[in-house]
Amino acid sequence: MRMLLIEDNDSLAQSIQVYFHNEGHPLDWVNSVEKARSSVSLESFDLLILDINLPGASGFQLLQSLRANGNRIPVLVLTARTEIDDRVSALDFGADDYLAKPFDFRELAARCRALYRRERGKASNDILCGNLVYDLATHSATVNGRLLELRQRERQLLELFLKNLDRVLTKDDISNRLYDFNEAYTPNAIEQTLTRLRKQLANSSLIIKTIRGLGYLAHVDD
Amino acid sequence: MRMLLIEDNDSLAQSIQVYFHNEGHPLDWVNSVEKARSSVSLESFDLLILDINLPGASGFQLLQSLRANGNRIPVLVLTARTEIDDRVSALDFGADDYLAKPFDFRELAARCRALYRRERGKASNDILCGNLVYDLATHSATVNGRLLELRQRERQLLELFLKNLDRVLTKDDISNRLYDFNEAYTPNAIEQTLTRLRKQLANSSLIIKTIRGLGYLAHVDD
DNA sequence: TATACCATGTCAGGAAGATGTCAGCTTTAT
DNA sequence: ATAAAGCTGACATCTTCCTGACATGGTATA
Numbered sequence: 001m002r003m004l005l006i007e008d009n010d011s012l013a014q015s016i017q018v019y020f021h022n023e024g025h026p027l028d029w030v031n032s033v034e035k036a037r038s039s040v041s042l043e044s045f046d047l048l049i050l051d052i053n054l055p056g057a058s059g060f061q062l063l064q065s066l067r068a069n070g071n072r073i074p075v076l077v078l079t080a081r082t083e084i085d086d087r088v089s090a091l092d093f094g095a096d097d098y099l100a101k102p103f104d105f106r107e108l109a110a111r112c113r114a115l116y117r118r119e120r121g122k123a124s125n126d127i128l129c130g131n132l133v134y135d136l137a138t139h140s141a142t143v144n145g146r147l148l149e150l151r152q153r154e155r156q157l158l159e160l161f162l163k164n165l166d167r168v169l170t171k172d173d174i175s176n177r178l179y180d181f182n183e184a185y186t187p188n189a190i191e192q193t194l195t196r197l198r199k200q201l202a203n204s205s206l207i208i209k210t211i212r213g214l215g216y217l218a219h220v221d222d
Numbered sequence: 223m224r225m226l227l228i229e230d231n232d233s234l235a236q237s238i239q240v241y242f243h244n245e246g247h248p249l250d251w252v253n254s255v256e257k258a259r260s261s262v263s264l265e266s267f268d269l270l271i272l273d274i275n276l277p278g279a280s281g282f283q284l285l286q287s288l289r290a291n292g293n294r295i296p297v298l299v300l301t302a303r304t305e306i307d308d309r310v311s312a313l314d315f316g317a318d319d320y321l322a323k324p325f326d327f328r329e330l331a332a333r334c335r336a337l338y339r340r341e342r343g344k345a346s347n348d349i350l351c352g353n354l355v356y357d358l359a360t361h362s363a364t365v366n367g368r369l370l371e372l373r374q375r376e377r378q379l380l381e382l383f384l385k386n387l388d389r390v391l392t393k394d395d396i397s398n399r400l401y402d403f404n405e406a407y408t409p410n411a412i413e414q415t416l417t418r419l420r421k422q423l424a425n426s427s428l429i430i431k432t433i434r435g436l437g438y439l440a441h442v443d444d
Numbered sequence: 445t446a447t448a449c450c451a452t453g454t455c456a457g458g459a460a461g462a463t464g465t466c467a468g469c470t471t472t473a474t
Numbered sequence: 475a476t477a478a479a480g481c482t483g484a485c486a487t488c489t490t491c492c493t494g495a496c497a498t499g500g501t502a503t504a
Contacts, residue, residue, distance in 0.1 A: 065501085151451060168360040173328045176241070188491090189453055195493060196452090212461060212490065213374035214361065373462055410480090411464050417482060418463090434472065434479065 001116050002044070003027035006036040006059065007051040007078070016049075019105045025112075033062045040066070040073070047116055049108070050095075051078045067094035068152070072139060074115040078103075127162045129220045130205025134162050143204040153178065154197045157190075161208060161218035170215035223338050225249035228258040228281065229273040229300070238271075241327045247334075255284045262288070262295070269338055271330070272317075273300045285317060296337040300325075349384045351442045352427025356384050365426040375400065376419045379412075383430060383440035392437035 003020070007013040008031045020027045028045075030036050033054055040048070052059035063075060077098040097111050127134040134141045139155055141148045150158065156178050160169065174190055194216070198208060207221045225242070229235040230253045242249045250267075252258050255276055262270070274281035285297060299320040319333055349356040356363045361377055363370045372380065382391065382399050393409050400415075401407055416438070420430060429443045 068500090153452070168362050169328075172241075172244075173326065176327045186454065188455080191491065192453070192493080194491095210491070211371075214377070217369075375463065407464065408466090410466080413480065414464070414482075416480095432480070 001025055001046050001112075003047045003049060003112065004036065004039055004045045005029045005049045006033070006054070006062070007031065007049070008054050009051070016105065016108070020109065025109075033059065036062055040071070045073060047112055048073055048075045049078065049112070050075055053080050063094055076108075076111055076115060129162065129165070132201070132204040132206045134158065143201070148200050150200060151196070153193045154200060157193055157197050158201075161206070161216075164218065166217065166219050168211055168215050168217045173215065223247055223269065223334075224267045225269045225271060225334065226258065226261055226267045227251045227271045228255070228276070228284070229253065229271070230276050231273070238327065238330070242331065245331055247331075255281065258284055267295060269334055270295055270297045271300065271334070272297055275302050298330075298333055298337060351384065351387070352444065354423070354426040354428045356380065365423070370422050372422060373418070375415045376422060379415055379419050380423075383428070383438070386440065388439065388441050390433055390437050390439045395437065 003025065005013055005016060005027050007016070007029065010031070013029050013031065017027060017029055027049070028039065028043075030039055036048075036050075039045075050059045050063060059077065063077070066073065066075070074096045075094065077095040078101060079098060080101045096115055099108060099111060131144045132141060133143075139159070141150060141155075141158060157174070160174065160177050171187055171190055175185065175187075178190070178193075179185055194208065201208070205221050207219055209217045209219065211217055225247065227235055227238060227249050229238070229251065232253070235251050235253065239249060239251055249271070250261065252261055258270075258272075261267075272281045272285065281299065285299070288295065288297070296318045299317040301320055301322050318337055321330060321333060349358065353366045354363060355365075358381075361381070363372060363377075363380060378400050379396070382396065393412055396412055397407065397409075400412070416430065423430070427443045429441055431439045431441065433439055
């Protein structure tokens with residue numbers, strides 16, 4: 001288990017490092033969002049422990065941009081305040097768990113283990129559709145072994161269809177899943193995304209059929 | 223199916239209300255545990271949808287006290303995220319199911335139906351007519367497992383007949399259901415749609431009989 | 445900071461499909 | 475046999491959907 005701690009309080013960070021080291025799980029440590037960005041892009045970690053109250057760019061921003069780029073690495077957020085706002089924001093921005101300071105190191109370690117296990121548990125979770133393979137863990141799709149270069153929206157849409165094979169999805173179903181309540185969009189946004197997804201699926205055995213006036217239906221073509 | 227939603231996020235609650243209304247299952251909505259208590263004691267619901275993270279008395283308390291008083295009403299709990307603690311607690315406190323936010327409305331509806339069915343001892347949400355199966359959730363019909371390619375109008379008409387098996391429907395009944403008041407049409411439009419629907423039902427056991435001068439009657443042929 | 449780039453939404457025009465109308469034919473009741 | 479009611483093929487019209495082009499806003503790069 002490879003972990004990165006993003007924390008600007010040096011003494012706290014060092015204490016955590018020592019504790020985890022003694023537990024047999026050494027972790028890397030950076031003290032700013034900028035350094036975190038480059039570490040994450042250069043190396044591959046299994047888990048991030050992210051202090052939300054950082055100087056400069058906030059931890060939220062890091063979290064948000066990671067998720068926006070499709071990075072699904074488990075993130076445990078540390079927050080000084082026990083404010084519900086912070087907690088909700090953290091989870092909404094894509095954190096997997098959070099812990100309010102002050103906390104017990106044992107609890108931190110336990111939660112890290114839980115997150116790691118959770119991620120591991122669904123490691124080999126592939127959806128197979130003829131020549132199309134979708135890996136739910138990495139959220140990547142291959143057709144005949146060739147990796148598709150899906151954008152965020154296309155991936156969300158594909159995943160939605162794969163989880164609902166042979167079932168009709170209305171545009172409402174789709175927009176409820178792809179957009180949150182007060183996000184503005186026209187029905188055309190979905191059509192456009194679908195066009196783009198269909199192009200990517202050109203040589204795959206996954207067919208997304210249009211059911212006029214009702215919605216769409218994905219099925220495997222043999 | 224009479225449902226009560228206990229949710230303090232107004233926009234979410236309203237969206238859910240609209241969605242369920244469109245699904246043909248209007249639900250009542252209160253935004254606090256206190257109001258929920260009085261609603262539940264005054265009226266009889268088939269199902270509660272309970273957000274666990276409420277201001278004031280927690281949803282857990284409501285759930286716990288309901289069960290303590292012997293109330294067995296099915297309860298579906300909404301949690302902010304897949305907090306394992308929340309989930310375990312919810313089920314321990316007597317919830318019948320739980321759903322983590324953000325969720326797909328379709329999934330919420332499906333789980334509600336499932337809970338309701340479980341309570342009723344019913345098997346499914348399908349209408350069965352010999353070799354014809356109509357799925358009310360997806361509004362799709364299959365004959366011998368083969369999906370029918372119904373158009374909007376044909377689907378409306380079929381659904382109407384299925385809900386009125388062995389009952390005579392006059393053209394007026396039908397037009398009142400298929401068209402709104404100021405829509406222009408001739409009686410022939412219905413005949414035309416019926417012709418098209420009958421073609422689709424060619425190999426099914428659903429027969430739509432003409433009662434000359436009166437209307438139509440759908441029944442299962444064995 | 446300025447620039448280029450990329451993802452994604454909007455717009456508009458066109459294609460494909462659904463549905464109503466008409467007209468002529470078939471069926472049914474008397 | 476006749477008239478009324480219903481059925482259905484052909485067509486016109488109107489919707490819905492698709493898709494190329496463009497706009498926008500956010501992100502990375504220099």
